[in-house]
Amino acid sequence: MANKNVELMRGEPEIAVRKLTIPIMISMLLTASYNIVDGVWIAGLGQAAIAGIGFVTPIFMILNGFSIGLGNGATSSISRAVGAKDHERASKSATHSLLIFLAASILLTFILIVIQEPLLKTYGASGQSLVEGIKYGTPLFLGLFGFMFANGGSGILRGEGDMKRAMYAIIVSVILNFVLDPVFIYVLNLGSAGAALATIVSSIGSALVIMYWILIKKDTYVHVTFKGFKFDSNIVKDILKVGIPSSLDMFMMSIAMSFYLMFISSVGGEYGIAAFTSGQRLYLFGIMPLTAIGSAVAAVSGSAFGARNWDYLRRTHSYGTKFAMAVSMVILFILVVFAPQLALIFAYTPETSVLIPEITRFLQIACFGLLLVGIGMPSSFMYQGIGRGTTSLAWTIIRELIFTVSFTYLFGMVFNWGLLGIWVGLAVGRILASILNFIYAKYTIRKLKPEMDG
Template sequence: MKEQSQRLGTQPIPKLLANLSIPAMIGMFVMALYNVIDTLFIARGVGILGVSGVSIGFPVMMIMMAIAAAVGIGGASVISRRLGENKPDEADRVFGNVLFSILIVSLFGFIGAFTFLEPLLHLFGATENIMPYAKDYLFPIMLGAVFFSFAFTTNNIIRSEGNSRFAMMTMIIPAVLNIILDPIFIFTLNMGVQGAALATVISQASVSIVILFYFLRGKSSLNVHLSYLRPQWKVLKEVVTIGMPAFIRQVSGSGMMIAINLMLIKFGGEFEVGVFGIVQKLAMFTIMPMIGVLQGMQPIVGYNYGAQNFARLKETVQLGLKVVSIISAGIFIIMMVFPENLMNIFTGDNATIETGAGAIRIMFALSMLIGAQVVSGGLYQALGMAKPALVLSMARQVLFLIPLVLILPYAFGVNGVWIAFPIADLLAFVLSMVFLFRDRDLFFKSKPSQDSEYKAAPTP
């Protein structure tokens, strides 16, 4: 086992969490920056209808990412625990099954580009004016599904073995390349939203080649064996079961955007959909640092649980919760004080700035509670505890936000969509605290209680 994996059980927790989280945070920050700049170029180069088209098409992209997340995060959890148990051959076998899954997922995305793309966009709320932009954006994305799936999945795998710096690079490379290509395709070649999509596909294809060489040249603690690419249903079942919360979280995010777009069109119009497209990109930007901290925590938690080192697990959880709480407080201050400045980055239109700033202040009213929500579900997932991880992953978006989005506009109009966010944040936070308090012996004491309601997934 390489040193990058062994340090998960030996290096001091504050230093280890910093070494794993800071690269993850930088990578997530750059990816979020790319999303913001991508939307900025589309808003400036195409207009608010272009942003609306991307906003309508983005849920389809999120579904593809959801499948990759289920495989990648589920596989990462299993692999980190196998490495902690000093079972490298079994970790390699899990990795092989993950690669097999990527190929199958990518095939469905490729076929979907030629079969059900337009009906899907109609279902997701595309109007006659928005449809051309949504199709132009999504068609290249679905053709390049193999690159998205491979890069997104293997990023989690690389992090699970403790190589956070290279995982960071696999996020930075495509983001920077995309930022460079966007203005060339959108403005110089006058390709509009299709140019933005093409820039994204090329960027993901480039980093996929870099990642492939990483594994083939022996830089990883994992090895690629052709025999392990043959699917083993027992392995796949464990990976998918643990990864299901990530799938639910991503799909629910897609469902949330669909519900929001439909209600905005019903109670507002295409303008409000475009405004939300901008605000949503800002929201993704704010949550990325907390996800980076979680990604740094997960391999430490999984490895030390597998090694039965519960004191290190406890220290990791406590430190991680403190860090994300500080980040959440910072996000709240920024969103309350500078929303007009943030909107002005994307557009000079006063109506768009005013509407977006008002939406931001309402949506982020309880954003200081987001950090605990992000970490709680991820902790259960890192330990292979699928049931609580699934519930917490569904809580904010499926159990609370989507129903509120579908109900509140009838009482408050378009503002009802924005009001749904802080209410959902409060309810999800309370639920997270209930789960963490119930399993406090597992996360906050030196040794977990044998009476805990939830047990980690057993090692086959």
Template sequence: MQEHSKLLADESIGKLLLKLSAPATIGMMVQALYNLVDTIFVGQALGENSIQGIAGISIAFPIMMIGMAIALAIGIGGSSVISRALGEKNIEKAENTMGNILSLIGVSSILITIIGSILIVPMLKLFGATDTILPYSLDYLSIILYGSVFFIYALAMNNVVRAEGNAKVAMYTMIASAGLNIILDPLFIFALDMGIKGAAIATVIAQAVGAFYLVHYFATGKSILRFHTRHLKLNIGIVKEIVAIGLSPLTRNASSSLMVIVLNNALAVYGGDIAIAIFGVINRLFMFAFMPMFGVIQGLQPIVGYNYGAKNFDRVKQSVRLSIAITTAMSIAGFLLLFLFPEQLFSVFSSDQELIYSGKYATRIMVIAVPLVGFQIVGASFYQAIGKARPSFILSMSRQLLFLIPLVIILPHFFQLTGIWMAFPLSDSLSFLITLIMINKEFRLLNNDILPE
């Protein structure tokens, strides 16, 4: 514990951020690559039905995001509490928090599996599955639901590992599960001729391996945190703190699912199955472009959380400024890749010329404001790390709930399908302005060494 604490307190910010974020970034990139490869294999395997297959995964994914949202809420909320507790040298609270995280993982996994299995068809239809897409979505999601416990445990506990400053273990977990998934996909999809079901089975097996790797890490005493059965009993104070901080990522990810309900239903009206498939591909490409930024903020959060708890505000400001510079550079690189080469990227997923041509047109509209995204991501994560739930909640909900969903509803009345694509850069620009105003206000307080209320 002393070694990790010394690093978070004394190591130069540049070296520390690199040390903590590089493993997370590598892990996130491998995860994003797996998501791309998964969709590519399905598109190639289904041939003339590639549009329905890609659209089927695209419909199922936001439902999976609900489970991921809950896992990230538990993990990010809990890791924020743990980081600040370690900064305050309160090891008992940190270990108590970890025990509460495990209990929340167990309860949420059971509820998601049961409720999801009962309501699977109505949920898929709600998320925009047409009669031609529904069979593919159903084949995929019905298998994924039974692996919920592995997804939730791995996502949540990876954040705990990062909170104690052991980013390499989190990286190994993500690389192991994503790498195995990439290997198993062709085996189940092509060799065993299981199609889209094979993609789901490969995903569940790979996530289970990642989860068991983390179980081994904690069980063998490699963590600075120790597991005690008494900490499984939920502590109302700790749970409230986890929920308060976790509400921000929960809202962001849940609002993504709500956004997809509105978006897919609008796409079905104005563009049909092919428009839903186009968004599915673009969403995967966006994830690949944005994942390195999330790796940076996963390295940033324990630095900010620890030093904020230790009232070392200069290190907090340095780390946030450096992260903004790095993520903005990444945003610009992602913009250039997606704007200059959309045709080549779409052709990897399918040989359907209409999908490729229409996807090229949509991508070049949607990416216009991507250079602003890195700043938004750092802003929301900064508030999560310092335990300020309300501003983090506002920033998390601003892009999708306040701006994107209303624009997706309004703009198609004037610009048809193009209006849906236009909603993305407009919402990114508006969210950027709100983030800029709030971060400037917070930094004025930190510049005066005032502990924000």
């Protein structure tokens, strides 16, 4: 299995991107269903619970982002070693990655538990929404290691092109979450905390499956062993030069999310936060296929870069962009046309039904940002694949903190368009930044030609 995956990574880039995307896409859609399923069950707890969990979202993005980011670092390091046909280095990268995941789990758990309440208050949480936010956040942060090893372990599998088993592990996790959510939330009467516990137990299940394949069954391309282990600072730097910027990608997005929440809270109060939280779940669900294509582009770009094959790198980015654009058009159509029906998913109770018009308006306006995110996302992932994590981070800052925050503030606060202006700003900022990112990616690839051909 592993050898076939590796050969696919080294073969025709268009075929590799297409074949690797499908299992990643399924995995990410299933992962995103965590939020959808949680949202459906939490809707029955009332508006305060929805808003409280919405306030936790930026912190959760940090938690999940670091695990995904470090996994991306492992993917990049391993895939470049695969392209260079250096099996020993690929195995060492996987071994060091697991130790990095462990250290990061311990450190981040402590930090997030300490800062959660002050941050929630900064975002505008108070009263019952603050209580619900803490009830949801505390178990989530205590179980961070589950996310770290599930997402990080998936990164190791992606690095060697083994997307299918990464998908199987996610299926285990989603089934557990689907079963445990109603049990923990309603049967055991744990409320918001029950939703978090269900998510954590499910992620641990996924992590255990992946660790079984890597550490016990040992049928992966990489060979992980701690017998005679020798720390290699160069390998750690190679992983972290992509892993840290990639982790900070989500951190920067969470900072941007903090601004959005503050703007929304000031013009729309708890009602606006609840509508945004529900609509954002669907937006994030919709963006998952584009992230999947980007992840495939990162793996194949890394292999092409490691093999010093400039034409394959160019073709990987070009095909990934076209593929993502086509998929984004379909997603946008679904979210816009079926917005009223989709809004019902999170507003099916008498108390929350008042949210339907605003959730619908969010989907029909803010989601237009997907129109050109399809050309920006593969570009950002291509930077990660070739080991330029800081470039990817820079474009996240440009897109979310510079462009999108500025336009949401301009339309929502300065022009006094309220929630409508914030939804417009989300779309305009992301579209403009994605266009610039694509142009810069093309420039970067052209500049690499002499270096890679030489």
